[in-house]
């Protein structure tokens with residue numbers, strides 16, 4: 377049987393690969409890392425979480441929780457490993473990101489019907505079935521090929537990665553553990569500030585050294601700045617202080 381090709385080993389590609397293989401069909405998963413890294417991924421593992429380690433609310437009467445439950449019932453490998461590598465996060469399903477991705481990588485590597493090829497795919501395969509799951513940071517060459525194929529201009533995607541703080545650097549005599557919105561166990565670190573401290577923090581934050589924009593972020597940042605200045609900022613949109621200046 378001809379294998380199906382899945383291009384991109386993020387969350388979507390990892391799940392697609394697993395489901396195809398579990399259905400008894402051979403599958404080749406093409407992942408460009410570690411040879412080529414995206415501007416946001418850091419590791420060589422499949423299904424790397426590029427920012428938050430949270431999959432959202434757990435309760436099945438919430439949208440995210442309902443999706444988790446449906447995925448469990450469909451035998452999702454991603455949600456199965458998320459459950460296994462869960463860390464306390466109140467009402468949310470959050471994971472130990474390193475162990476989660478490493479476990480998914482070795483689980484897929486051990487599947488007899490899955491072949492993992494570490495390579496960038498630059499064109500859409502002409503023959504056979506290909507599933508393209510290269511996400512918002514699809515490599516430039518494949519982005520162009522997709523543009524040609526669909527005849528569409530790029531779609532927009534803008535996001536930011538949260539900073540990760542070393543746990544030991546936090547003074548636990550000041551910060552304290554508590555639940556989020558009074559739901560679930562005390563799993564979040566809270567930093568109490570009085571009004572004066574808060575205003576000082578805000579000023580320091582807005583005056584702080586700013587991270588260098590990556591190339592792919594420059595045009596979007598210019599667009600957002602123009603939209604904000606011309607008062608066409610989307611209703612309800614949050615304005616980072618860097619943009620407001």
Ligand SMILES: Cc1cc2nc3c(=O)[nH]c(=O)nc-3n(C[C@H](O)[C@H](O)[C@H](O)COP(=O)(O)OP(=O)(O)OC[C@H]3O[C@@H](n4cnc5c(N)ncnc54)[C@H](O)[C@@H]3O)c2cc1C
Pocket residue numbers: 383384385386387388389406407408409413414416417423424425426427428495496497498509510511512513514515518535536537
């Ligand atoms: C800076 C940033 C912050 C984000 N923060 C969050 C967040 O906090 N919460 C959230 O839910 N979502 C967040 N997102 C969105 C996040 O990308 C998606 O939720 C999730 O990663 C999408 O999964 P995916 O499988 O579609 O893509 P990805 O996880 O990005 O996986 C795509 C994979 O394809 C590979 N690839 C790309 N091009 C090629 C190619 N040509 N050949 C072979 N392999 C290729 C990449 O290396 C990558 O492994 C963020 C995105 C960015 C960029």
